Amino acid sequence: MIETPYLLFLGDAPDRLAAKVAQGIKDWRPELCVGQYRMDGCNADMGLTDMTLDEALAAGAKTLVIGVANRGGYISDSWRAVLKEALEKGFDIASGLHNLLRDEQDLVSVADMNERTLHDVRVPTIAYPIASGVKRAGKRCLAVGTDCSVGKMYTALCMEKVMRERNMKATFRATGQTGILVTGSGVPLDAVIADFMAGSIEWLTPDNDEDHWDLIEGQGSLYHASYSGVTLALIHGGQPDALVLCHEPTREHMRGLPDYQQPSLEELRDTALIMARVVNPDVKVVGISINTQHLSEEDAKALCAETEARMGLPTVDPFRHGAERLVDALVA
Amino acid sequence: MIETPYLLFLGDAPDRLAAKVAQGIKDWRPELCVGQYRMDGCNADMGLTDMTLDEALAAGAKTLVIGVANRGGYISDSWRAVLKEALEKGFDIASGLHNLLRDEQDLVSVADMNERTLHDVRVPTIAYPIASGVKRAGKRCLAVGTDCSVGKMYTALCMEKVMRERNMKATFRATGQTGILVTGSGVPLDAVIADFMAGSIEWLTPDNDEDHWDLIEGQGSLYHASYSGVTLALIHGGQPDALVLCHEPTREHMRGLPDYQQPSLEELRDTALIMARVVNPDVKVVGISINTQHLSEEDAKALCAETEARMGLPTVDPFRHGAERLVDALVA
Numbered sequence: 001m002i003e004t005p006y007l008l009f010l011g012d013a014p015d016r017l018a019a020k021v022a023q024g025i026k027d028w029r030p031e032l033c034v035g036q037y038r039m040d041g042c043n044a045d046m047g048l049t050d051m052t053l054d055e056a057l058a059a060g061a062k063t064l065v066i067g068v069a070n071r072g073g074y075i076s077d078s079w080r081a082v083l084k085e086a087l088e089k090g091f092d093i094a095s096g097l098h099n100l101l102r103d104e105q106d107l108v109s110v111a112d113m114n115e116r117t118l119h120d121v122r123v124p125t126i127a128y129p130i131a132s133g134v135k136r137a138g139k140r141c142l143a144v145g146t147d148c149s150v151g152k153m154y155t156a157l158c159m160e161k162v163m164r165e166r167n168m169k170a171t172f173r174a175t176g177q178t179g180i181l182v183t184g185s186g187v188p189l190d191a192v193i194a195d196f197m198a199g200s201i202e203w204l205t206p207d208n209d210e211d212h213w214d215l216i217e218g219q220g221s222l223y224h225a226s227y228s229g230v231t232l233a234l235i236h237g238g239q240p241d242a243l244v245l246c247h248e249p250t251r252e253h254m255r256g257l258p259d260y261q262q263p264s265l266e267e268l269r270d271t272a273l274i275m276a277r278v279v280n281p282d283v284k285v286v287g288i289s290i291n292t293q294h295l296s297e298e299d300a301k302a303l304c305a306e307t308e309a310r311m312g313l314p315t316v317d318p319f320r321h322g323a324e325r326l327v328d329a330l331v332a
Numbered sequence: 333m334i335e336t337p338y339l340l341f342l343g344d345a346p347d348r349l350a351a352k353v354a355q356g357i358k359d360w361r362p363e364l365c366v367g368q369y370r371m372d373g374c375n376a377d378m379g380l381t382d383m384t385l386d387e388a389l390a391a392g393a394k395t396l397v398i399g400v401a402n403r404g405g406y407i408s409d410s411w412r413a414v415l416k417e418a419l420e421k422g423f424d425i426a427s428g429l430h431n432l433l434r435d436e437q438d439l440v441s442v443a444d445m446n447e448r449t450l451h452d453v454r455v456p457t458i459a460y461p462i463a464s465g466v467k468r469a470g471k472r473c474l475a476v477g478t479d480c481s482v483g484k485m486y487t488a489l490c491m492e493k494v495m496r497e498r499n500m501k502a503t504f505r506a507t508g509q510t511g512i513l514v515t516g517s518g519v520p521l522d523a524v525i526a527d528f529m530a531g532s533i534e535w536l537t538p539d540n541d542e543d544h545w546d547l548i549e550g551q552g553s554l555y556h557a558s559y560s561g562v563t564l565a566l567i568h569g570g571q572p573d574a575l576v577l578c579h580e581p582t583r584e585h586m587r588g589l590p591d592y593q594q595p596s597l598e599e600l601r602d603t604a605l606i607m608a609r610v611v612n613p614d615v616k617v618v619g620i621s622i623n624t625q626h627l628s629e630e631d632a633k634a635l636c637a638e639t640e641a642r643m644g645l646p647t648v649d650p651f652r653h654g655a656e657r658l659v660d661a662l663v664a
Binding site for chain 2: 130131132133134135189190191192193194195197198199222223225226227228229230231232233234236237254256257259260263271274275278279
């Protein structure tokens with residue numbers, strides 16, 4: 001567990017996209033963010049109060065979260081002085097960067113001297129069990145996609161938000177770096193050893209109240225040749241009661257695989273059900289989430305309506321138009 | 333690569349089952365075994381010449397292979413003196429045990445002093461790539477099972493043997509500990525990091541002659557809740573042209589999962605084809621391999637005939653009755 005609240009470190013982010021981890025935390029857990037720290041040349045702005053380290057400490061911040069990524073995912077030299085000073089002043093530091101905090105000897109030394117913790121959320125720190133397949137109490141919803149990076153995390157977070165507004169028992173369960181930084185805990189599934197993948201998801205979504213829903217962050221796609229094994233482990237470890245199909249309609253090919261096309265929503269529905277029924281015969285596809293960020297408002301609404309008529313399932317862009325209808329379907 | 337030929341170390345194996353790794357090597361690569369080393373109390377016998385370390389060295393052995401497993405998979409104290417002496421005399425040591433040679437400080441010291449190599453085949457030593465999904469030259473056959481441990485490795489090895497007898501170009505590709513010790517190389521897939529599983533199998537089965545067949549060792553099952561992700565990564569990384577369905581007909585439940593039943597061969601066929609067509613639209617199921625070790629000769633033949641009639645596919649126990657008909661189907 002990463003201690004909250006956070007100071008979001010935006011560094012010298014050249015644009016908003018470079019600070020998308022910070023954006024995700026700000027979008028989904030604004031109550032965990034006391035402020036932002038920006039260096040000279042920073043062109044990103046989360047709309048939070050700009051703070052010095054001392055001001056953030058006074059406001060109660062416990063962890064500085066690196067909310068910015070360089071190309072290459074390394075720890076920039078220009079950040080280093082700030083990070084060391086933060087450790088000396090009493091912050092922990094959390095990072096999802098490809099290059100690890102723990103491999104930076106100078107940061108490790110300062111953290112040790114000041115008894116601070118460096119969280120590399122990209123690396124598992126727990127010895128996960130092998131999956132037992134035993135049925136667990138409580139309900140689970142999993143987002144599955146026609147491709148990678150089609151909006152599975154945002155779909156789960158949108159649904160959690162609506163459910164909490166309705167005073168339902170709901171918990172977003174993070175399985176990737178950004179999700180873990182958003183919530184402060186989770187499983188970095190793509191870095192787990194093969195034999196323990198499904199077991200890590202059982203660990204992440206344990207027995208719960210019968211009316212509690214885990215909203216599990218999806219990963220990869222059953223149809224993505226590079227990452228499909230991760231997706232199937234998530235389905236079998238997650239024992240979903242409900243599936244939401246996620247799709248990005250403007251892709252010209254599968255992400256990173258120029259020779260591969262996305263499956264149809266019908267193919268995804270049928271295959272995901274076959275695989276999910278292995279662990280839960282009663283599983284249902286409850287709705288469809290379309291990522292319409294590259295479509296006009298008119299085209300977005302038309303595509304959702306057309307898809308809904310064709311598939312016979314509530315179809316929305318939950319980030320653009322709200323997840324209410326997906327949650328209605330979950331309840332029904 | 334592990335240097336060959338081998339001296340098979342049977343230690344103080346209480347029975348034949350405890351030496352099943354040695355049995356696999358002896359069954360499939362007798363030409364790599366110069367002899368066996370047995371200690372007092374050993375009740376296993378591979379039918380090889382019993383040798384001292386010096387005799388094995390004189391016969392050309394390069395690597396002592398630990399062909400015996402304790403309950404718990406640790407390195408027994410009673411073996412330790414022999415292993416150290418072997419390193420001093422010039423052997424490398426290879427092991428698939430759960431506890432690693434590299435974690436035994438005394439063995440590491442002796443190996444270093446004598447410039448010998450300790451091979452822990454359970455641990456990947458290569459930085460595998462992320463799978464690209466790019467089509468490769470050559471042909472590939474993968475065994476997929478209704479469950480774990482139903483005979484997928486033996487099926488692939490039986491087929492390789494028949495193909496080599498026919499002067500076909502064929503290579504068994506190991507994906508598990510025993511397979512790696514049998515062939516001297518391979519990928520310990522269950523220990524690979526999630527993101528790199530499919531990529532490790534692409535690495536294992538690279539471009540080859542158009543008339544060359546890789547016989548890829550299967551792992552797990554699409555229907556096994558603990559390990560299905562490994563299986564799907566193997567299908568998508570392996571890009572199979574041909575699938576052989578493997579089944580063990582006497583299981584009362586899925587291995588290690590008392591609440592789960594095996595799928596039918598029809599279900600396995602249909603699901604494996606859906607998933608394999610993602611990477612190879614022309615993939616075909618060519619035959620069925622039934623592990624009849626717990627059936628009488630009469631029952632075994634009756635079950636194969638009944639299954640063959642029902643499924644319309646050549647059905648054999650390749651270990652008991654030969655893999656000729658599976659290879660015929662591969663060629664056709």
